[in-house]
Amino acid sequence: MSVVRGRAGAITFALVGYLFLVELVSGILQGFYVPLIPDLVEHLGIRDADFNWFEAAQLLLSAIVVPFLAKLGDMYGHKKILLVSTALTAAATWALAFTGDFTTFLIAWALQGFYVVWLPLEVALIFDRGRATGTAASQTRRAAGYLVVALEAGAILGALGGGRIFVALGGDVQTTLMVPAIAVTLVFFAIAFGVPESTPIPGRRLDFVGFVVLTLGLLLITSGLTFLRINGPGAWWVYLLMAAGVLVFVPWGRFELRQKDPAIDLRVLRQPSMWPIQLTAGLVGISILGAQAPLSTFAGTDPENGFGLGLDASEISYIIGAYLVSMIIGALIFPALSRWTSPRIALIVATFFVAVGYLLFLPNHTTVVGVFINMAIAGLGSGALVGALPAAAAAAAPRGQTGVATGLTNTTKTIGGSFASAVFAIVLTAGAASAISETASSLTGYLTVFAICGGAAVVAAVLLFLVPKLAFADVDVDEYAGYVDEPES
Structure with missing residues (x-):
């Protein structure tokens, strides 16, 4: 992509390059564990079907935390929240390497899902950095394309590398799981020292009540969908969960329209x-x-x-x-x-x-x-x-x-x-x-x-x-x- 020089908040090769590394690691996380699933099942002493809970827990977390963290990025700076989410992802990824029981592994796997907010925060950061140039939209499209290249390349590297690293390490699950943890830790420092901050608007207020109700609605809907998949269509109560989640958004919408700085601005939406x-x-x-x-x-x-x-x-x-x-x-x-x-x-x-x-x-x-x-x-x-x-x-x-x-x-x-x-x-x-x-x-x-x-x-x-x-x-x-x-x- 082109480099805009001599203007504050420019979108540069360096900025996109560091974020490219972040998305490369995001892809690695998404691909690395797939070939290891049979060995992880044996390592944890669980059944193959139990592994579905890991995916379900991570999907639940991602649906809930992304809007909240994205709002915090708008309020305090997208780089700061990118660092926070990376630190949480790194801690969870290290925890995966040092746990051997189902419950702890499930919690760590869910918390690793904080990486899902990386791409939205990166795109927002890139756009906000380039807003003053007048070409932020086109430059952000190009930069986002490169980030997707990194994401998919990382997924390929992770899928190809996970099983091979496991074999090279003699089937040692703990040591194998340290590899993605090291990658996330390194990318934390890449963000800290290589990525500039966006410029948030001062004087913002966090609509805490709005986010709590939003989280409740999303939790009911996504958990209902998850239990529908696990328990089948005969479980009548999952429909009640989803219906309750949809109904939560009726009073939530009315409340949000009365707020000057809402959790989700429905006027924009x-x-x-x-x-x-x-x-x-x-x-x-x-x-x-x-x-x-x-x-x-x-x-x-x-x-x-x-x-x-x-x-x-x-x-x-x-x-x-x-x-x-x-x-x-x-x-x-x-x-x-x-x-x-x-x-x-x-x-x-x-x-x-x-x-x-x-x-x-x-x-x-x-x-x-x-x-x-x-x-x-x-x-x-x-x-x-x-x-x-x-x-x-x-x-x-x-x-x-x-x-x-x-x-x-x-x-x-x-x-x-x-x-x-x-x-x-x-x-x-x-x-x-x-x-x-x-x-x-x-x-x-x-x-x-x-x-x-x-x-x-x-x-x-x-x-x-x-x-x-x-x-x-x-x-x-x-x-x-x-x-x-x-x-x-």
């Missing part, structure tokens, strides 16, 4: 350049976070069931690797596409790529080449959207609310992923009775999953047509002044 972005994040979260496990099990299903590719774990890893590489390409192409057309059109194109990729599974799922093509197409769109959505939210937000806006894209994406995980688990379990193999589902179940992913992306693309044509373009910072009231002093 209902802007035509903001609400479609947040809904799109939730809808594409269905495929980005929810479809990976079904894709892997579909590829590994024995063709004797009448479908599936019959691939082993190493062969599946090649397909997943190709998907991640296509995400990297999508992240790099998106800024150029935005420049050639417009940011709005580029977002629509990326979302349609996700839709086409998954809908192609309906007729094209019988060969390895066909599945590879489908995933590559979906990966191009997904890779573009991972960085583009928080960047678009930052461009649509007024000064002082950049972090909350970018953080909400992560929260809605997480809720979409939780919804998808619950629904997909039910759909695939319901189809298992008609399969020949004990562990297989049905072709109808898998096609339903792919249709939901593709259909959700189509809806998101249609919503993006409602965004103003010139949204997310480079504008003068003063144009944001009328969006939000001045905070109380």
Whole structure:
């Protein structure tokens, strides 16, 4: 990306470079443990199914803490909160290496999820640093693309390195788990000494009551979705949890509209350049976070069931690797596409790529080449959207609310992923009775999953047509002044 020189708050190679390291480590954390899951199950003395609790706990934490930490970033500086979240992630990652019981490991695994706020904080920091240049939106899109490249490259490195390091260390689980802990610790110092601070607006007030009620609503919804996946559709009480969570937002919304400096400014959220972005994040979260496990099990299903590719774990890893590489390409192409057309059109194109990729599974799922093509197409769109959505939210937000806006894209994406995980688990379990193999589902179940992913992306693309044509373009910072009231002093 270009370097803006001689202006305060410039977006520089150095800034993006240090944040590139942060996202590289974020990707490593997401990929490192995957090949180790069977060994971690044995290390903890638990069943394979119990490992689902780790993912569920981390999803719950991420949905809850991201809005709060993002708001603190807007109030006190995004670098400060980035450091705090990195320190908490490092402590939790070290704890994973030194615990051997289920409960402590579960708590540490959940707390490690503080890394989910890194990308929203980084995008907000980049945008706020470049706001005075007049080109913050376009530069943030390019920088976010590079950060997604780092994220996916780290995921590939983690997935490839986790198992190999474990073998090289003679199967020593504790020493192996120290490797990601060392990486997070090192990146803490990279942030501390290499990343400049954003400039928060003084005199802000924390809407503590608003965040408590927001947390309660999110906790009820995400925990309901989690228990729906674990207990199945017959557990009537999970629907009560989710309904209660939705109802909590009615009085919460009324309360927030009366606050001068609310936890979430609903006046900003209902802007035509903001609400479609947040809904799109939730809808594409269905495929980005929810479809990976079904894709892997579909590829590994024995063709004797009448479908599936019959691939082993190493062969599946090649397909997943190709998907991640296509995400990297999508992240790099998106800024150029935005420049050639417009940011709005580029977002629509990326979302349609996700839709086409998954809908192609309906007729094209019988060969390895066909599945590879489908995933590559979906990966191009997904890779573009991972960085583009928080960047678009930052461009649509007024000064002082950049972090909350970018953080909400992560929260809605997480809720979409939780919804998808619950629904997909039910759909695939319901189809298992008609399969020949004990562990297989049905072709109808898998096609339903792919249709939901593709259909959700189509809806998101249609919503993006409602965004103003010139949204997310480079504008003068003063144009944001009328969006939000001045905070109380």
